[in-house]
Amino acid sequence: MPLTSFLQFPDVRERFRQEFKKPSLKKQTQPLAAPQTKNYSLIGVAFDYLLRFQLQKLNPQAVSQNWIAEYGLQYVKQCGSKRLYEQGYFALVQARENYTQFLTTQIMNDEVIKSVLLLAKLEAVVRGANLQEDFLDINERDVEDLKGLLAIVKSTDFTTSGVVALNPTFGLASELVGGADADVVIDDCLIDIKTIKELVLQRKDFDQVVGYYLLSKIGGIHGVSSNHEIKRLGIYFSRYAHLYIMNVEDLFDSTRLPQILTWFENRAKEYSSSQHTSS
Incomplete structure (x- = not known):
């Protein structure tokens, strides 16, 4: 706790x-930037990731730690299905690639934003939530919400x-x-x-x-x-x-x-x- x-x-x-x-x-x-959905908790955690990504770009000297989402994947491995673990693993690998590309190109795109939404879902597992079967599904309005938050x-x-x-x-x-x-x-x-x-x-x-x-x-x-x-x-x-x-x-x-x-x-x-x- x-x-x-x-x-x-x-x-x-x-x-x-x-x-x-x-x-x-x-x-x-x-x-x-008004909410676009009722996924308030998901958006809150996802934006934490997104803003930290942005701050790493603005401040190359920034020191960061492992993503909490990585620990969420370990929870899934211990308690969840093999399929969900594989999906989570793929999402984490893809998020790392998208993050690295963002820092290299300095260009924010939808793939980065979708990745932070998946990271937020994985982090929720650490907080006690279950990873849902539709884990990989992304609500496009959530993507737009995060774009709006980042823009301001x-x-x-x-x-x-x-x-x-x-x-x-x-x-x-x-x-x-x-x-x-x-x-x-x-x-x-x-x-x-x-x-x-x-x-x-x-x-x-x-x-x-x-x-x-x-x-x-x-x-x-x-x-x-x-x-x-x-x-x-x-x-x-x-x-x-x-x-x-x-x-x-x-x-x-x-x-x-x-x-x-x-x-x-x-x-x-x-x-x-x-x-x-x-x-």
């Missing part, structure tokens, strides 16, 4: 409310000559909460991507990005120097092309950070221990 599950425990939620002041963000405005990305929001880490984990700290991987770190900013219908900062989304920050303080950030400091947290509202930035120093009493980290790590260890006991 991932960080989001850990953050749902009542005592954890309450402690976050006590320690961290959530800024108010709610704008009544129409999205620049402001490259200047995500381009730097400095540090870029794509889909980073947090060392052993990630394991404490059953898995945690952020979307992107750019310089001193840790960013989470949200492909949601409303431009509003929900408490659960705020807590999630704060949780990543705490994990980074405990376990570091994969692919980033150990002395690298996160000073800002961001949430990218993809349907609005809006990158909302929060200064870490404005969110809590920094003198309490040692106590917060001690509590968080100890509570996470309790959680991890209970998960191993029940499994």
